[in-house]
Amino acid sequence: MEGHFTGGEEYQKNFLPRDYLTTYYSFDHGPSPEAEMLKFNLECLHKTFGPGGLKGDTLIDIGSGPTIYQVLAACEAFRDITLSDFTDRNREELEKWLRKDPGAYDWTPAVKFACELEGDSGRWQEKEEKLRATVKRVLKCDANLASPLAPAVLPPADCVLTLLAMECACCSLDAYRAALRNLASLLKPGGHLVTTVTLQLQSYMVGKRQFSCVVLQKEEVEQAVLDAGFDIQQLLHSPLSYSPASAPNTGVCFIVARKKPAP
Helix, strand or coil: CCCCCCCHHHHHHHCCHHHHHHHHCCCCCCCCHHHHHHHHHHHHHHHHHCCCCCCEEEEEECCCCCCCHHHCCHHHCEEEEEEEECCHHHHHHHHHHHCCCCCCCCCHHHHHHHHHHCCCHHHHHHHHHHHHHHEEEEEECCCCCCCCCCCCCCCCEEEEEEECCHHHHCCCHHHHHHHHHHHHCCEEEEEEEEEEEECCCCEEEECCEEEECCCCCHHHHHHHHHHCCEEEEEEEEECCCCCCCCCCCCCEEEEEEEECCCC
16 A cells, blocks of 8 residues: 555545445454454443433534444434535445435444443334434535535534544545544534544455555544644543454554633
8 A cells, every 4th residue: 555545536436335334343243353343432432422421412423434333322412413424325325224225234233232331222223213313414524624524514513523534534644633623623612522543554455445544653643632622531542453354453542532612
């Protein structure tokens, strides 16, 4: 991948949602590094948005990909959720699940696990309907733009969520730092950024296609969040990694940060 970074046109043409979902989100196929990563994120999000955690009116998820697991906890704490992704195929995959298309990806195992964390695994169907009712729109996004949701314009949000996305969208550390400032512009003063970043990941596989990432260290992520105008309220560093053949990373970093009030 040296000398070339996967650009938006290549994502639009070559990123196949079902290949991605099969590789990283086959939650019910027994123990795997990918299943452990999914559980880690669901546990972190439950603690963040569960009782006594963050709540508000509006949440924007940037770089949703074709997945909905990342907002399972948040739909109990926010009344209006926006999902967003760069590629048409990913947004179509999200819409399929939202409208209960028979061909939609089956998120039942992940939903049941999220409900177990909340203490009632039997309400998974109710949880799915709650999420469908809370997601109000699916928009195109590009974190590299000063207005990541352009041409759409939304009021400043209470929370911006972005999981495992910025390291894939940004071609350099400088671009990553700029993207975090762009995300900060979507937030109210005092609003929160919630993010998981894969560390030291150069590339990842989707089917037979390789997609590049910016290689990030924990200290670089932490400093970038601070420099984007946030106070870090929680930083959890885990050594969890994906299967080496799929995404050879060396850990993940989960961060909750609060946007500083305007001076």
